[in-house]
Amino acid sequence: QGQPVESGGGLVQAGGSLRLSCAAPGRSFSMSRMGWFRQAPGKDREFVAAINWIGANTYYADSAKGRFIVSRDNAKNTVFLQMNSLKPEDTAVYYCAAGYQGTLYSTGTSTYHNWGQGTQVTVSS
Numbered sequence: 001q002g003q004p005v006e007s008g009g010g011l012v013q014a015g016g017s018l019r020l021s022c023a024a025p026g027r028s029f030s031m032s033r034m035g036w037f038r039q040a041p042g043k044d045r046e047f048v049a050a051i052n053w054i055g056a057n058t059y060y061a062d063s064a065k066g067r068f069i070v071s072r073d074n075a076k077n078t079v080f081l082q083m084n085s086l087k088p089e090d091t092a093v094y095y096c097a098a099g100y101q102g103t104l105y106s107t108g109t110s111t112y113h114n115w116g117q118g119t120q121v122t123v124s125s
Contacts (some may be wrong), residue, residue: 002026004079004096009119012086020081020119022096028055030074033099035112036081038092038121047107049081050099063089086123093118 002025012018024034035050041118049070050059058070079096095118102111 003114004029004116006094006096006119009094009121010058011122011124014086014088014123014125015052015122017082018040018121019120020094020096021052022079022081022116023063023097024077024079024114027060028040028075029077029098031100033104034070034072034096035099036070036079036094036096036107037112038090038094039118040092043092045095045109047109048094050104050106051079052104057104061107082093083121086121088123088125093104093120100112104116 004022004024006022008020031053033052036048037045039045047061048064051070051072052079055072059069067085097112097115101114
């Protein structure tokens with residue numbers, strides 16, 4: 001199966017919002033946990049949010065709680081990340097991936113596979 005494709009990144013001022021999309025090819029993605037991660041220059045890739053295959057349960061990193069919302073539309077094989085109240089420290093390349101190992105609460109990159117190419121989010125102060 002192919003790789004997911006992220007979109008929706010861009011330049012936004014602090015306090016603004018962005019909605020990222022992840023188009024995941026293949027029906028198997030609709031049966032998978034999906035996660036969002038981000039990687040800032042010089043830093044490790046870190047977990048942001050995850051959603052289970054049916055979309056009924058979600059899990060967030062502390063940095064995302066209360067500001068970001070993850071959702072999915074399995075009919076369109078698409079996962080979303082609504083990011084509100086953005087801060088300069090949210091600047092990073094954002095990636096989505098399918099989780100075939102672990103649970104909804106697994107935050108390690110090794111529990112996710114089929115990574116997309118990422119979309120750049122830049123938040124100016």
